Amino acid sequence: MIIDNLTKFNQKKKLWMTPKHPLYGKSVDYKIIYGAVVFMQAEINCLSSPLNNFELERLLISGFRLDSDGMSQVLRLSKEKSVVIDKLIRAFASDREKYLLMLDLINVSLRDMKIQEREQESIQIFSKMFGVSQEELSLLTEFALGAQEENVPKCREILHRMHVQDMDLSPVDMKYYIMRLWETMECTQEMLEGQREVRIVERCMIKGDLILSRGMRLVFDHAEVRIYGNILLDGGELIIEESKMIRKGDSHRACVNMKAVGSRILVQNSEIDCRNMGMFIRAEAGDLRVQKSLIYRTTRGAAIRFWGNSIQVAETDFFDCYSPEDGGAIMIRTPDGIVRGCRFRRCEAKRGGAVFAVEGNKIDHCKFDQCNVAEYGAAVFYHGFVRANVHHLQYRACCPEGVETVQYLAKMGTFQVTGQYHIFVSTIIDCPVLVEAEGSLIIEDANLYLNNPIRCRGSLQMKNVRLISNHMQDTDMVILEHARNCRIHHCEFNGMGKTGGMSASGCRITVTKSLFRNISGGRAIYNAYSPEIRECVFNFCQEGAVYSQNGNIKRCVFVNCRGKSGAGILMYGSKGAIEQCNFKRCIADFSGGAIDRSLGQQVVKCVFEECRPDNVS
Numbered sequence: 001m002i003i004d005n006l007t008k009f010n011q012k013k014k015l016w017m018t019p020k021h022p023l024y025g026k027s028v029d030y031k032i033i034y035g036a037v038v039f040m041q042a043e044i045n046c047l048s049s050p051l052n053n054f055e056l057e058r059l060l061i062s063g064f065r066l067d068s069d070g071m072s073q074v075l076r077l078s079k080e081k082s083v084v085i086d087k088l089i090r091a092f093a094s095d096r097e098k099y100l101l102m103l104d105l106i107n108v109s110l111r112d113m114k115i116q117e118r119e120q121e122s123i124q125i126f127s128k129m130f131g132v133s134q135e136e137l138s139l140l141t142e143f144a145l146g147a148q149e150e151n152v153p154k155c156r157e158i159l160h161r162m163h164v165q166d167m168d169l170s171p172v173d174m175k176y177y178i179m180r181l182w183e184t185m186e187c188t189q190e191m192l193e194g195q196r197e198v199r200i201v202e203r204c205m206i207k208g209d210l211i212l213s214r215g216m217r218l219v220f221d222h223a224e225v226r227i228y229g230n231i232l233l234d235g236g237e238l239i240i241e242e243s244k245m246i247r248k249g250d251s252h253r254a255c256v257n258m259k260a261v262g263s264r265i266l267v268q269n270s271e272i273d274c275r276n277m278g279m280f281i282r283a284e285a286g287d288l289r290v291q292k293s294l295i296y297r298t299t300r301g302a303a304i305r306f307w308g309n310s311i312q313v314a315e316t317d318f319f320d321c322y323s324p325e326d327g328g329a330i331m332i333r334t335p336d337g338i339v340r341g342c343r344f345r346r347c348e349a350k351r352g353g354a355v356f357a358v359e360g361n362k363i364d365h366c367k368f369d370q371c372n373v374a375e376y377g378a379a380v381f382y383h384g385f386v387r388a389n390v391h392h393l394q395y396r397a398c399c400p401e402g403v404e405t406v407q408y409l410a411k412m413g414t415f416q417v418t419g420q421y422h423i424f425v426s427t428i429i430d431c432p433v434l435v436e437a438e439g440s441l442i443i444e445d446a447n448l449y450l451n452n453p454i455r456c457r458g459s460l461q462m463k464n465v466r467l468i469s470n471h472m473q474d475t476d477m478v479i480l481e482h483a484r485n486c487r488i489h490h491c492e493f494n495g496m497g498k499t500g501g502m503s504a505s506g507c508r509i510t511v512t513k514s515l516f517r518n519i520s521g522g523r524a525i526y527n528a529y530s531p532e533i534r535e536c537v538f539n540f541c542q543e544g545a546v547y548s549q550n551g552n553i554k555r556c557v558f559v560n561c562r563g564k565s566g567a568g569i570l571m572y573g574s575k576g577a578i579e580q581c582n583f584k585r586c587i588a589d590f591s592g593g594a595i596d597r598s599l600g601q602q603v604v605k606c607v608f609e610e611c612r613p614d615n616v617s
Contacts, residue, residue: 018058018062018063018176018179019175019176019179020062020063020065020176021059021063021064021100021176022096022100022172022173022176023064023097023100024063024064024065028066028070030091031064031066031070032066032070032073032074032077033077033084033087033088033091034064034088034091034101035059035060035064035066035070035074036073036074036077036078036084037078037084037085037088037101037105037126038056038059038101038104038105038108039056039074039075039078040078040081040084041105041108041109041119041122041123041126042056042108042109043078044109044116044118044119044122045109045111045116045118045119053108055104055107055108055110056108059104059107059108060074063176085129088101089129089130092130094168095131095167095168096168096169096173098130098131098132099132099136099140099167099168099169100169100173101126101130102123102126102127102130102132102136102137102140103140103143103144103177105122105123105126106123106140106141106144107144107147107177109122109123110144110145110148113145113148113149123137124137135165136165136167139158139161139162139165139167142154142158143155143158143159143162143174143177144177146158146178147174147177147178150178150180152178152180155174155178159171159174170201170221170222171201171202172201172202172221172222172242184202184203184204184205185200185202185203185204185205186204186205186206186207187200187204187205187206187210187218187225188207188208188210189208189209189210189211192210192211192212192216192218196215196216196217197216197217197218197219198217198218198219199219199221200218200219200220200221200223200225201221201222201223202223202224203223203224203226204220204223204224204225204226205225205226205227205228206225206226206227206228206229206231207228207229208228208229209229209230209231209232209252210229210230210231210232211232211234211236212231212232212233212234212235212236212237212238212263213234213235213236214234214235214236214260214262215235215236216235216236216237217236217237217238217239218231218236218237218238218239219239219241220239220240220241220243220245220270221239221241221242221243222241222242222243223243223244224243224244224246225240225243225244225245225246226246226248227245227246227247227248227249227255228248228249228251229249229251229252230251230252230254230255230256230257231255231256231257232256232257232258232259233256233257233258233259233260233263233264233265233286234259234260234263235260235261235262235263236263237263237264237265237266238256238264238265238266239265239266239268240265240266240267240268240270240272241266241268241269241270242268242269242270243270243271244270244271244272244273245270245271245272245273246273246275247273247274247275247277247278248275248277249277250277250278252278253278253279253282253300253301254278254279254280254281254282254301254305255272255274255278255279255280255281256280256281256282257281257282257283257284258281258282258283258284258285258286258288258308259283259284259285259286260285260286261285261286261309262286263283263285263286263287263308264286264287264288265281265283265286265287265288265289266289267289267290267291267293268289268290268291268292268293269291269292269293270293270294271293271294272293272294272295272296273296273297274295274296274297274298274299274303275297276297276298276299276320276322277299278298278299278300278301279298279299279300279301279302279303279304279305280295280298280303280304281303281304281305281306282301282305283304283305283306283307283308283311284307284308285308285309286308286309287308287309287310287311288304288306288308288310288311288312288313289311289312289313290304290312290313290314290316291312291313291314291315291316292314292315292316293316293317294316294317295316295317295318295321295329296317296318296319296320296321297319297320297321298320298321298322298323298329299322299323300323300324301323301324301325301331302321302323302325302326302327302328302329302330302331302349302356303318303321303328303329303330304329304330304331305327305331306330306331306332306333306334306337307332307333307334308334309334309336310334310336310337311332311334311336311337311338312337312338312340313330313337313338313339313340313342314338314339314340314341314342315340315341315342316342316343317342317343317344317345318330318342318343318344318345318347318354319344319345319346319347320345320346320347321344321346321347321348321354322347322348322349323348323349323350324349324350325349325350326349326350326351326352326356326381327349327351327352327354327355327356327357327381328344328347328348328349328352328353328354328371329344329347329354329355330354330355330356330357331352331355331356331357332355332356332357332358332361333358334358334361335358335359335360335361336360336361337357337360337361337362338361338362339355339357339361339362339363339364339366340362340363340364340365340366341364341365341366342366342367343366343367343369344366344367344368344369344371344379345369345370345371346369346370346371347368347371347372348371348372348373348374349373349374350373350374350375351373351374351375351376351377351381352373352376352377352379352380352381353368353371353372353373353377353378353379353398354368354371354379354380355379355380355381356377356380356381356383357380357381357382357383358382358383358384359382359383359384359385360384360389361382361389362389362390363380363382363389363390363393364389364390364391364392364393365391365392365393366392366393366394367393367394367395367396368380368393368394368395368396368398368404369395369396369397369398370396370397370398370399371395371398371399371404372398372399373399373400376403376406376408376426376428376449377403377404377405377406377426378395378398378399378400378401378403378404379393379395379398379404379405380393380404380405380406381406381408382405382406382407382408382425383407383408383410384407384408384409384410385407385409386405386407386424386425390405390425393405402426402447403426403447405425405426406425406426406427406428406447406449407425407426407427407428408427408428408430409427409428409429409430409431409433410430410431411430411431412431413431413432414431414432414433414434415431415432415433415434416434416436416439417433417434417435417436417439417440417441417458418436418438418439419438419439419440420439420440420442421439421440421441421442422442422443422444423441423442423443423444423446423448424443424444424445424446425446426446426447426448426449427446427447427448427449428449428451428470429448429449429450429451429452429454430451430452431452432452432453432455433452433453433454433455434455434456434457435454435455435456435457435458435459435460435483436457436458437457437458437484438458439457439458439459440458440459440460440461441454441456441458441459441460441461442461442462443460443461443462443463443465444462444463444464444465445463445464445465446464446465446466447465447466447468448465448466448467448468449468449470450467450468450469450470450472450477451470451471451472452472453472453475453476453477453478453479454477454478454479455479455481456478456479456480456481456483456486457481457482457483457484458483458484458485459483459484459485459486460478460480460483460485460486460487461485461486461487461488462487462488462489462491463488463489463490463491464489464490464491465488465491465492466491466492466494467491467492467493467494468494468496469494469495469496469498469499470496472498472499473498473499473521474498474499474521474522475499475500475521475522476499476500476501476502476503476521476522476526477493477495477499477500477501477502478493478501478502478503479502479503480502480503480504480505480506480507480509481505481506481507482505482506482507483504483507485508486504486507486508486509486510487509487510488509488510488511488512488514489511489512489513489514490512490513490514491514491515492514492515492516492517493514493515493516493517493519493524494517494518495516495517495518495519495520495521496518497518497520497542498520498521499519499520499521499522500519500520500521500522500523500524500526500543501516501519501522501523501524501525501526501541502524502525502526502528503522503526503527504525504526504527504528504529504531505527506529507528507529508528508529508530508531508532509525509528509531509532510531510532511525511531511532511533511534511536512532512533512534512535512536513534513535513536514536514537515536515537515539516536516537516538516539516541516545517537517538517539517540517541518539518540519538519540519541519542519543519545520541520542520543521543522543523541523543523544523545523546523547523563524538524541524544524545524546525545525546525547525548526547527547527548527549528546528547528548528549528551529548529549529550529551530548530549530550530551530552530576531546531548531551531552531553532551532552533546533551533552533553533554533556534552534553534554534555534556535554535555535556536556536557537556537557537559538556538557538558538559538561538568539557539559539560539561540559540560540561541558541560541561541562541563541567542561542562543562543563544561544562544563544564544566544567544568544570545558545561545563545567545568545569546568546569546570546571547566547569547570547571548569548570548571548572548576549571549572549573550571550573550574550575550576550601551571551576552576552577552579553569553571553576553577553578553579553581554577554578554579554580554581555579555580555581556581556582557581557582557584558581558582558583558584558586558594559584559585559586560584560585560586561586561587562586562587562588563588563589564588564589564590565588565589565590565591565592565596565617566588566591566592566594566595566596566597566617567586567587567588567592567593567594567611568581568583568586568592568593568594568595568611569581569594569595569596569597570592570595570596570597571595571596571597571598571601572597572598573598573600573601574598574600575600575601576597576600576601576602577601577602577604578595578597578601578602578603578604578606579602579603579604579605579606580604580605580606581606581607582606582607582609583595583606583607583608583609583611583615584609584610584611585609585610585611586611587611587612588612588613590613591613591614591617592614592616592617593608593611593612593613593614593615594606594608594611594615594616595615595616595617596616596617597616597617603616
């Protein structure tokens with residue numbers, strides 16, 4: 001069969017523009033069996049090889065996106081006719097799949113708007129096998145002929161007759177057979193007022209503002225929506241399924257607003273492109289559910305800004321979401337929310353680069369990639385206590401690194417620890433913290449931003465912790481009041497030039513491999529009783545580094561410390577040891593540039609450099 005160049009060009013163009021087949025979402029095995037049955041029909045034609053059948057090629061390559069391995073399996077299975085047909089009959093889950101198969105069988109059989117007798121007989125046999133009536137087969141044949149002619153009005157009329165016959169085929173299904181079947185329609189307030197429930201399954205344009213009052217329902221199903229105005233839910237319902245929404249106007253901060261109790265939004269398997277013109281959803285009330293969707297290029301606030309009744313966001317991707325406020329992608333100010341299995345990429349905000357949430361919300365199994373923040377929480381800012389409801393979070397290249405999730409302990413009176421309490425995420429402490437005598441506070445792998453000091457009468461253990469003085473002045477970051485126990489390992493105390501480090505009155509402490517820097521307003525360690533201090537660094541301590549009664553200080557480094565006496569160490573008592581320590585540029589006003597000690601303390605193998613007025617007194 002000779003094909004002219006123009007036909008070849010048109011076929012190539014159609015092959016490239018063809019959308020996915022309505023059954024593309026099925027499993028690969030299903031598509032191979034389905035393709036084998038259609039291949040069997042194409043083999044009946046004696047005038048041309050099935051390998052030259054354009055509609056068969058379009059189905060397998062563009063419709064099903066089968067690779068070379070899948071194509072070879074189609075060829076092999078097409079030889080086992082009865083086995084393949086039995087498998088397909090068992091695989092069919094609805095009449096819709098049978099109608100689509102008959103359409104494909106007719107499509108591959110058409111030659112110059114005609115079907116040969118042998119192929120027609122085969123189609124009749126298949127229709128009886130799959131339980132398709134003659135009336136339904138006649139409508140399907142008419143539609144296939146109309147699609148070959150690109151006769152849009154005729155195809156629309158036939159599709160309407162199919163709906164009258166309760167044939168479960170939508171315009172979206174038929175777009176594979178005639179791509180021009182979709183036309184752009186305009187959705188208006190008048191349509192909503194008249195019909196109360198509007199379902200849109202094609203290209204749609206919303207030029208003005210829409211208000212969904214109580215009892216109204218707007219459904220976008222397999223639609224492509226360009227919105228210039230805004231959709232306001234005042235008790236109504238909005239459903240976006242298998243659709244794409246593109247924002248084209250920036251007259252409102254958010255594309256969709258929800259303000260009344262009883263309003264409901266469902267977004268499922270959809271794509272939302274806000275084109276950097278504002279937020280996607282701003283909800284003051286109602287319920288919101290977002291599943292398996294893609295939301296991107298949002299600005300002027302979080303992509304989803306919610307303080308309504310309940311919210312669930314699951315298995316959804318957010319990228320390029322920017323907010324000058326809290327939460328780049330999601331901001332939840334209601335305690336009943338779930339964010340699960342989501343992915344956030346290149347999101348940025350003032351607090352909470354990707355997510356801002358209050359206590360009670362669940363955030364789990366999420367991934368954060370290249371999320372940034374201006375203040376706190378590169379990935380998550382959690383207003384309240386992080387408990388077991390925040391877990392399995394993964395971070396990559398977020399900035400600042402190491403503080404991707406931050407919890408905020410707000411001004412709510414004194415936070416008293418009477419049992420055992422564990423802090424394992426970075427925390428802003430904006431309320432007084434008191435560890436009672438029977439209490440135990442354990443802090444690991446976290447940054448602490450202190451607006452109030454931590455007072456302890458019980459047990460305090462810290463490991464891999466950075467303490468940063470935030471809004472404190474002329475006090476100590478940690479105040480031990482005859483505490484039972486205090487162990488600090490591999491920690492950093494940064495007084496920011498405003499506060500002291502630790503006040504340890506009447507308490508035995510153990511400090512190892514830690515750093516004290518920028519200390520002012522008090523010593524790095526003050527009034528400790530027989531402390532064990534090993535392998536620590538004290539840098540820029542402006543009112544002295546260590547003041548203790550007795551104790552053992554070994555293998556420590558003191559740099560640029562200042563004080564009235566004993567800028568590095570001031571030790572009193574009858575016993576104690578300072579061993580293998582380095583002192584550099586430690587300067588005192590009166591005596592002991594590096595060390596001011598009593599007669600009982602031993603100074604062994606220490607190194608002094610540029611200390612004034614003397615090294616040891």
